[in-house]
Amino acid sequence: MNLMLNLLKKFLILGAFLIFICFSMLIYFLWKVSPELPSYNELKSYNPSLTSRVFTSDGLLLDKYFIQERIFVPINRIPKNLIYAFISAEDKKFFEHIGIDPLAIIRAVFTNIVNNFSNKKMIGASTITQQVVKNLLLTNEVSLERKFKEMILAVRIENILNKEQILELYLNDIYLGYGSYGIAAASLNYFNKSINELTLEEVAFLAALPKAPNNYNPITKYSNAIERRNWVLQKMYENGYISAAYLQYKNKPLIVQDRYEEQFKEANYFKEEVRKELYDLFGKQALYEQGLIVKTSINTKLQKIADHVLISGLINQDKKNGWKGVLANIQKLIIEDDLLKNIKNPFPDKWAVYQINKISELILEVINSKGEHNTIDLSSDDNKWLIKEKFNIGDVFFAELIADQLTIRQIPKINGAIVVIDPHTGKVLALSGGFSFELSEFNRATQAKRQPGSAFKPFVYIAAMKEGYTPATLILDAPYVVDQGPGLPKWKPSNYTDKFYGLSPMRTGVEKSRNLMTIRLSDKIGMEKILDTARDFKIGKYMNNNLSMSLGSGLVTLLDLTNAYAMIVNGGKEINPSLITSVYDKTGKQILINEIKKCN
Structure with missing residues (x-):
């Protein structure tokens, strides 16, 4: 009996000593790491990185900017079954614990000791609060120190945030x-649905993913994904969130739907101008992380017309200068050659690279980079401009499939741009800055400074x-000679027709x-007054008082010149070209407005 008492006494003393040692170590650890802990107050005003989205005037998605693609949903708009699924899968005592689950930690410690000797998989005991701490305040480092920090912060966070905020x-x-x-x-990317449209088995699948998304990929690891999803459904039942009747959802297949957004995929030059303007207005952090909603002025119908007119116009003009030759001639099949890596396709969705493998009079038998065979008829309307050209087996060139017929293409050496503006509001309805954004991102509508030529003359007559002066004022149309100084030839401007027409009404000059007539009028009223008028119309920045400026030898961008003409249409009232009509923050508050209302 005394022996038993002595053993019990020693056991109690040893236990007390171990508890004291553990407590002392805990106090020391808290003293050591507390100063190193990150501030958790920032979680009160946490702003997750969100996707900014840009829309056309008719509501189609035009572009989006993000670092992490995320759409923020307030907790009161998240379906209950989705919340219950994640709680069942990740932390069934979430609404009961203080940030950590001591029993789960003890269970995990003993289980992992056993698993370590039996080479079984380790288990975790992290609560949802601990996962929030790890994801937002700490790193993914695997160490006891990081785990202790995580637990300390989890307890602290539970004191400053309620359960709904943590969720x-x-x-x-x-x-x-x-x-x-x-x-x-995730709901959009896996099922092409909003979270309110998800069925129970889809909800359970999403809740199965946090531990290891790649291990439950529904495409490459379908059986694993089904097994894990069914485990979540079973847990939801065991935790009382669904009835037994809903366990039949375990038999449903897991059907992944490609994400589809009604997106306007053209207008690359317009998109880039919008992006640059937003970047200048709000900065990189706001644009890529604060979930801005941007409405633009682009009219998708007009933009398609502008793109088509510009591209076809440049192609047809280039045809007049003849065939510039093939891209290459190779003896191997194109599908076996590395040539494609060095060829830049201006329109990857429309043009393809083809190689001739047989020639029969005016018919070229060709193969593309995908190994698909086709024929090209050189006598067709679109190809007959090449009917006299000599082609050889192995020749490689671009071609476009139009109405089941292949049309040979070449990249034009010339380039151009188109701008369409609403003259009463300044809204840019369409903008094409070049032949191909794939080949050149340089925007010839906004960045290229070119001589306007005769397009400047109306501003001389306005001045x-x-x-x-009136439209009926007579102006002499006769030779005009300017002495440019010693050693320089005399400047002798002429009409396009090389003829002279004597006294003519001013309106005829336009x-x-x-x-x-324009030169003589400019000399009479003075170039300074013409430049004042140009500045009024916002096109005088790159002009000086040389007389040749009146014939359009200064520099101007196409956007500024188009806007100047729009102001003429608008009765001389000032407008400013705008691509962005309004911007809203993630809460729906309007932070920018460029709308100008029309007066009837």
Whole structure:
């Protein structure tokens, strides 16, 4: 009996000593790591990285900017079954614990000791709160120190945030595979649905992903994904969130739907101008992380017309200069050659690279990079401009399939741009900055400074009318000679027709674009007054008072020149070209407005 008492006494003393040692180590650890812990107050005002989205004037998605593709959803708009699924899968005592689950930790410690000796998989005991701490405040480092920090912060966070706020952070931040951050992005990427449209088995699948999304990929690891999804459904039943009747959802297949958004995929030059303007207005962080909603002025119908007109116009003009030759001639089949790596396709969705493998008079038998065979008829309307050209087996060139017929293409050496503006509001309805954005991102509508030529003449005549001239005022159309100084030839401008027409009404000078009338009028009223008018119309920045400026030898961008003409249409009232009509922050608050209302 005494022996038993002595053993019990020693055991109690040893136990007390071990508890004291553990407590002392805990105090020391808290003293050591507390100063190193990151501030958790920032979670109160946590702003997750969100996707900014840009829309056309008719509501189609035009572009989006993000670092992590995420759509923020407030906790009160997240379906209950989705919340219950994640709680069942990740932390069934979430609404009961203080940030950590001591019993789960003890169970995990003993289980992992056993598993370590039996080479079984380790298990975790992290609560949802701990996962929020790890994802937002700590790193993924695997160490005891990081784990202790995680537990300390989890307890602290439970004292400053309620359970709903912690869930909101967790469900909007967690990575769920397929490039999806948060449940809203995952719902779209896996099922092409909003979270409110998800069925129970789809909800259970999303809740199965946090531990290891790649291990439950529904395409490459379908059986694993089904097994894990069914495990979540079973847990939801065991935790009382669904009835036994819903366990039949285990038998449903897992059907992944490609994400589809009604997106306007053209207008690359317009998109880039919008992006640059937003970047200048709000900065990189706001543009790529704050979930801005941007409405633009682009009219998709007009943009398609502008793109088609510009591209076809440049192609047809280039045809007049003849065939510039093939891209290459190779003896191997194109599908076996590395040539394609060095060929830049201006329109990957429309043009393809073809190789001739047989020639029969005016018929070329060709093969493309995918190994598909086709024929080209050189006598067809679109190809007959090449009917006299000599082609050889192995020749490689671009071709476009139009109405089941292949049309040979070549990249034009010339380039151009188109701008369409609403003259009453300044809205840019369409903008094409070049032949191909794939070949050149240089925007010839906004960046290229070119001589306007005769397009500048109307502003000379506007300046004259401001000085009291009328359309009926007679201006002499006769030779005009300017002495440019010693050693320089005399400047002798002429009309396009090389003829002289004597005294003519001023309106004829505009209608017939008469150079000599314009020069003489400019000399009479003075270039300074013409430059003042140009500045009023916002096209005088790159001009000086040389007389040749009146014939359009200065520099101007196409966008500025188009806007100047729009102001003429607008009765001389000032407008500013705008691509962005309004911008809203993630809460729906309007932070930018460029709308100008029309007056009837």
